[in-house]
Amino acid sequence: MYRVMLVDDDYPVIEYLQQAIPWQALNMEVIGGFSNGQKAYDYATNLPDILLTDIGMPVMNGLELINALTLRKKNLRSIILSCHDEFSFAMQAIKLNVVDYILKESLDPVSLIKLLEQMKHSLDEEKTLKKQEVSKELITSLEDNPLLDEAAWADQTDQIGLDFRTYVYIPVLCVINRQQVAEKRYSSKKLLSFSMQNVIEEVVAKEKEQGIFHLSYNGKETVLLFQYRDLVKTNVYESLEGTLRTINDAIKDYLKFSVTFIVGTNSENATSLKSNIKQLLKGKDHCFYRLEGSILKLDALDYQYSEEDLFIHHVEATEHFQQLIMKEDVENLKRKLAYWIALIRETRYKPQVVREWGLKILLDLRMKIKSLHYFETRFSEEVVHQNLFWVESLDHFQDMMWTQLADLLHVVQYINTSSKRREIIEAQRYVMEHLHEKISMSEVAQRLHLNASYFSRLFKKETNENFVDYVLRLKMERACEYLDHSDYSIEQISDRLGFDSKSYFIRTFRREIGMLPTAYRHKI
Incomplete structure (x- = not known):
């Protein structure tokens, strides 16, 4: 859920907002209501995603609060609720990238809900892009910077939402068959990757019972992370292979090429996930004799070649x-x-x-x-x-x-x-x-x-x-x-x-x- 902070020295306004807005339905939670900016700032060890604040308050006013929190969180969404309609206040709000400036006398819950829905949509998109960016860095780091600090790598996995305390993850490497041919058809690696991502996400959306998938792209390699809570009770690999076949069929139908999958081993923490993905990236070089479109297990790959001439x-x-x-x-x-x-x-x-x-x-x-x-x-x-x-x-x-x-x-x-x-x-x-x-x-x-x-x-x-x-x-x-x-x-x-x-x-x-x-x- 997205965290919301309410700040106003007129406490009935805070109570009204808490009751009039269906926060949970918006996938939001109010983390606190405060009577001035200083109290809100001191409390904000866990920074909010959305801030609704008055301007005129003692100790620290709303504009000062927005400026102070934005320095700590650049993507903070702010809405000003104020009795002041002076031009100077509005100009300062614009400079601070405030999303909207609402006069209390014209406050309408329906309009505010629509505004919050727009902010949620914006945050969702930003979160998706951030996950893709970080997940791309995860794969790239294994090739370009294999000595990346383990703590830094663990932090990146946390940023894309991996929860190793609750789940075990199985990485799967997707290898585009005849990639050079596919790239020519789609003009660039970027367009090819984007098209493939869209098809995979459509399949993933329909396969919710499989669990949450985290996609990683670096323009060439694609890694899917299959999330499982209980590997004993669930017939994991049968379920996983069924989803991979569905993905491959969709890619063939829509993009006109096929994918070979290499399934890694269970990853119970960020360190083992890093090791498993590195092994998958090495394993792709040993798929020459496998049928295109196959689903292969990493530990079943044959690394031996004949020395005959x-x-x-x-x-x-x-x-x-x-x-x-x-x-x-x-x-x-x-x-x-x-x-x-x-x-x-x-x-x-x-x-x-x-x-x-x-x-x-x-x-x-x-x-x-x-x-x-x-x-x-x-x-x-x-x-x-x-x-x-x-x-x-x-x-x-x-x-x-x-x-x-x-x-x-x-x-x-x-x-x-x-x-x-x-x-x-x-x-x-x-x-x-x-x-x-x-x-x-x-x-x-x-x-x-x-x-x-x-x-x-x-x-x-x-x-x-x-x-x-x-x-x-x-x-x-x-x-x-x-x-x-x-x-x-x-x-x-x-x-x-x-x-x-x-x-x-x-x-x-x-x-x-x-x-x-x-x-x-x-x-x-």
Whole structure:
């Protein structure tokens, strides 16, 4: 309740105000009635929220009282009840930010009640904003100032209304899935946070039986505090999860994104709450392999990642994707991506390694398809890098990879439908799919039902590169990939690229790359 102080040297006025105004219905309580400003000031160890005072009183008048209390409480709301209508008094009242100046002769209880209702509404809004500001500082302090004094942190929790003597609190971290995408949709972090806050508060208002929620925002993280009086009698986690699902459904419906929740442990005091929230903030970095929209318990998060080298699969995965893109095989391209995602999920590689692996594959595919000399891709390396860098879950990684693979697929489809020389496209596709074999120009010309000499001139004209040089270049590029990202021996690489002998492969590699295969491998 808001505290109200009544001050007037005419005691019947105080009695009248106490009886005529429904203080309790207004969520207010009169903490005292005083005959002069000095008595009121001396009593005000627990400062009032609202002051109704006369002006002309002995010892300390009303204006002096307002000034003295405002120095101690800047947001004090004051109403003057006076017999004086002099302009000078009114001007002093304005300077002291008095809410209203009412002449006793025109005092109307109905009008005064409306004025008090307006003041209550103003105080409610101010209280809400203060809670949000302090709760924001709570989360920010854990990241920017982890050594914040425990007493200061406890004081902040008290300011937002946490009562550890009566309740136990369970913190829940809300992690926005695909936050970068959501921020682009809402233009700014501030607008995104504001929109999310409104949706959560609507759900919270309908879930009163769950208890009181205190929301904490810092523009990025959102923490919900679930308040419980008795954890034994209440099926806490079942009730909590039901509310979280309702919140997530509302966010999906209204804001068009989803949230993953991490549920912390019981907090019986400000110190344990601080520790639990810090653990939640660390836990968000370990949600990469969880399904988006999940409700996770902090103590169930898996912090272990595989030490295996994902890049040993780089060449194989790139070959799979390249072949299916060149064949324009959409369905099998999707299946192959799903296969690699399943392997990554099962093995649990480090998230950053997964991002780097995906980026390397996409950039290599871009260069390989660009080598057709017929096109320029629409995406830049910087854009692809930024998109994958912000990927926070494997589900998001899969969608991002598919978007980029589909873009390359569309490029190949465009080439195949717009090129006037399909023979060249067919020849290049055949080479890419048969690098593991010995490839002769006459064999390829025969497959295209062309004279070998004519095919040689046509290929040179269309690509500005001899066919034999083209085949050799692709084989050397593949050899470098094997040396970079596999444990294959030199002899195995030679066999996989269709060379007649290991020695011939080594000579060719040295001539084209400028060093021996072993030297190339060891330089990395």
